[in-house]
Amino acid sequence: MSNNDSPWRNELDDVMRGLAGAFLFGIPFLYTMEVWWKGNFTSPQRMLFALLLAYAALLVLNRAAGFRKEEPGPWIRTLGDSAEALALALVTSAVSLLVIGVLRVDDGLDATMGRIVMESVPFSIGIGVANNFLHRAEGVDNASGGKGKDAESHQWHDHSWHGTLADAGATVLGATLVAFSIAPTDEIPMIAAGLSPARLLVIIAVSLLLSYIIVFEASFGPQQARIEQPGIFQSPITETIISYLISLVMAMVMLWLFQLLRAGDPPSQWLSYIIVLGLPATIGGAAGRIAF
Amino acid sequence: MSKKRKSSKIAPRTTAEWVSLVISLLLLAVVVSVVIKLWVSETTEPARFKIEVGAARNDAGQYYLPFALTNEGDQTAAEVMVEGRIQGADTEEISSTTFDFMPGRARQEGVLIFSGDPATAQLRVASFQRP
Numbered sequence: 001m002s003n004n005d006s007p008w009r010n011e012l013d014d015v016m017r018g019l020a021g022a023f024l025f026g027i028p029f030l031y032t033m034e035v036w037w038k039g040n041f042t043s044p045q046r047m048l049f050a051l052l053l054a055y056a057a058l059l060v061l062n063r064a065a066g067f068r069k070e071e072p073g074p075w076i077r078t079l080g081d082s083a084e085a086l087a088l089a090l091v092t093s094a095v096s097l098l099v100i101g102v103l104r105v106d107d108g109l110d111a112t113m114g115r116i117v118m119e120s121v122p123f124s125i126g127i128g129v130a131n132n133f134l135h136r137a138e139g140v141d142n143a144s145g146g147k148g149k150d151a152e153s154h155q156w157h158d159h160s161w162h163g164t165l166a167d168a169g170a171t172v173l174g175a176t177l178v179a180f181s182i183a184p185t186d187e188i189p190m191i192a193a194g195l196s197p198a199r200l201l202v203i204i205a206v207s208l209l210l211s212y213i214i215v216f217e218a219s220f221g222p223q224q225a226r227i228e229q230p231g232i233f234q235s236p237i238t239e240t241i242i243s244y245l246i247s248l249v250m251a252m253v254m255l256w257l258f259q260l261l262r263a264g265d266p267p268s269q270w271l272s273y274i275i276v277l278g279l280p281a282t283i284g285g286a287a288g289r290i291a292f
Numbered sequence: 293m294s295k296k297r298k299s300s301k302i303a304p305r306t307t308a309e310w311v312s313l314v315i316s317l318l319l320l321a322v323v324v325s326v327v328i329k330l331w332v333s334e335t336t337e338p339a340r341f342k343i344e345v346g347a348a349r350n351d352a353g354q355y356y357l358p359f360a361l362t363n364e365g366d367q368t369a370a371e372v373m374v375e376g377r378i379q380g381a382d383t384e385e386i387s388s389t390t391f392d393f394m395p396g397r398a399r400q401e402g403v404l405i406f407s408g409d410p411a412t413a414q415l416r417v418a419s420f421q422r423p
Contacts, residue, residue, distance in 0.1 A: 007306035015312070040395050041368040041423050044331035051324065080313050087316035090323055110330050111368070111395035117327070 013219065014131070018085060020218035021130020022092045022123040023210050024287055027178065027280045029122040031187045036102050039115035047117040054089065054124035058082035061125070065132030085131065089124035090116060099206055100276070101194040134220045167289055171243045174288020175250040179281035183254035192272040200275050207247075207275075207282040212240045214286035243289065247281035248274055254281075339369035339394065341417040348410050357410045358403050361417070366396040369420040376404040376415045383408075388418065 029035050042050075059082045094116045097103040103112055182188070195203070214220070216236045252274050255261040261270055305313070346358035361374060372391040377384065387404040394400065406413065 007308035010306075011308040011312050037393075040393060044327050044334060047327045048324070048331070051327070083320055084313055084316040087319040090319065106399045108363075108395045108397035109326070110366075111398060113323075113326055113330065117323070 013217065014084075015088060016213050016217040017130050017134075017219060018088045018127040019092060020210070020214040020220065021126040021128075021134065022089060023096075023126070023283050024214065025126030025129060026092070026096075026119070026123040027283050028182065030096055030100065030119060031182045031185065031191070031280060033187050033190060035118050036097070036115045039118040040107075040111045042110075042114035042118060044110070044113075047114060050117050050121055051086070054121045055082055055086050057121075057125050058085045058128045061128030061132050081131075082128075085127045086120070086124055089120040089127055092127075093117075093120040093123050096206075099199070099202055100191050100279075101199060102191070130218065130220070134218075166292075167239065167243070168246060170288040170292040171246045171285035172250055172288075173292060175247045175281040175285040176254070178284025178287065179247075179251055179254055179277055182280050183251070183260070183277055184258035188255070188260060188273055188276055192269070192276045195272055195276070200272060203275050203279055204244075207279045208240055208244055210279075211243060211247075211282045211286040212236065214283065215240070215289055220290050239289075243285050244278070244282050247285040248278045250285075251277035251281040334366070337366045337396075339363050339367045339372075339396070339420060340365040341369075341372070341394075343374065343415045343417070345413070345415055348406075353407065355406045355408070355410050356403050357406060357413060358401065359415055360399055360401050361391060361394065362399040363394040363396055368396055368423050369394045370423040372420040373418045374402060374404070374415060375418040376406070376410065376413045378406055378408050378410055378413050380408065393423075394420070 059078060062078045062081050062085075094103065097115055097119060103115060252261070252270075255273050255277060261273055340363070342362045342364050344360045344362070346360070348355045348357045350356075357376065359374070359376075361372065363369060363372075370393055372394050373388055374391070375386060375388040377386050385406055385408050387406050389402050389404060391400055391402065404410070404413070404415070
């Protein structure tokens with residue numbers, strides 16, 4: 001891709017990687033009602049402290065990673081980078097709370113701010129870790145050339161069942177690892193209860209998008225290797241969709257296992273619960289495909 | 293968030309980096325100023341409730357009476373119990389519901405169900421807890 005090295009593309013990549021990191025680390029907190037609950041009656045002083053804490057964590061992460069390289073760069077740059085990461089964490093926190101229907105206009109400004117600020121703390125740390133520790137070294141990144149978009153032009157030649165099974169297995173493992181601790185909690189019925197069908201569609205879209213970003217845009221794992229790995233999963237769009245379906249099946253199995261879903265329950269309940277748990281499951285599945 | 297370039301050499305920020313930095317700082321400024329505004333305007337006005345009653349709907353012999361509950365105070369209330377009462381000549385019907393959570397200035401809706409016509413129903417907040 002000719003525009004891959006443009007500064008705008010680089011900025012976009014940074015945002016994508018931040019988003020991926022925020023959700024990888026933040027999703028268990030997003031599905032923890034105590035975090036929103038406590039956000040409801042957090043005093044403004046505490047909110048400011050939480051923001052400072054998140055900012056300090058980002059400074060430490062950015063600085064620590066800088067020292068691991070030969071040159072940590074000037075402080076002013078670290079301050080700016082950390083501010084960007086914190087802003088991204090706040091936006092991500094607000095959007096994700098909106099998507100799962102936890103933020104409502106009626107709730108009053110202080111409760112709304114409290115929820116956003118509290119949720120942004122784990123998101124910030126996720127962004128800091130993603131930017132500094134999960135991001136591959138620059139040399140490898142360049143060597144692999146374009147990523148993401150290039151993947152679409154990839155022709156999936158000689159099918160390898162081995163690669164396909166490995167991907168499916170990694171998705172199952174990752175989805176189970178992340179979603180198993182969320183499946184038995186009250187958050188699933190609680191979130192699902194407040195969601196309209198349109199909102200469910202939004203969650204499906206967000207799940208697919210995040211899965212795609214984590215695996216193909218965030219430059220975490222061996223991306224180029226992934227793209228070149230043969231198997232019917234290849235073509236990133238196909239892989240993303242099939243992995244989402246696998247994650248939904250895993251979500252269903254876990255919900256059934258924990259008896260949140262029973263045979264007699266109405267189909268709408270099955271559908272909404274599965275889609276709600278499908279979001280963390282997909283994120284776990286995406287992480288699994290990078291990690292395993 | 294520009295580790296990619298800064299690791300090898302400390303290049304000056306590109307336009308794209310400046311734009312994202314400025315947007316980020318603006319956003320942070322908004323968030324911090326909203327929090328500070330909340331801090332400054334923070335009052336200790338206790339929770340105080342207003343109930344607006346809607347039009348009752350009759351369904352299979354039951355009357356569904358919708359209402360909106362607003363917390364006009366600043367403090368958060370938990371387990372807010374709304375009680376509706378129809379006082380007849382010699383009968384009295386009471387119906388109630390509980391809101392888990394009412395932050396300051398928040399508004400939520402609920403429905404009370406009566407078997408008698410709630411035209412004369414009196415709604416009040418019977419109790420709440422401080423979280």
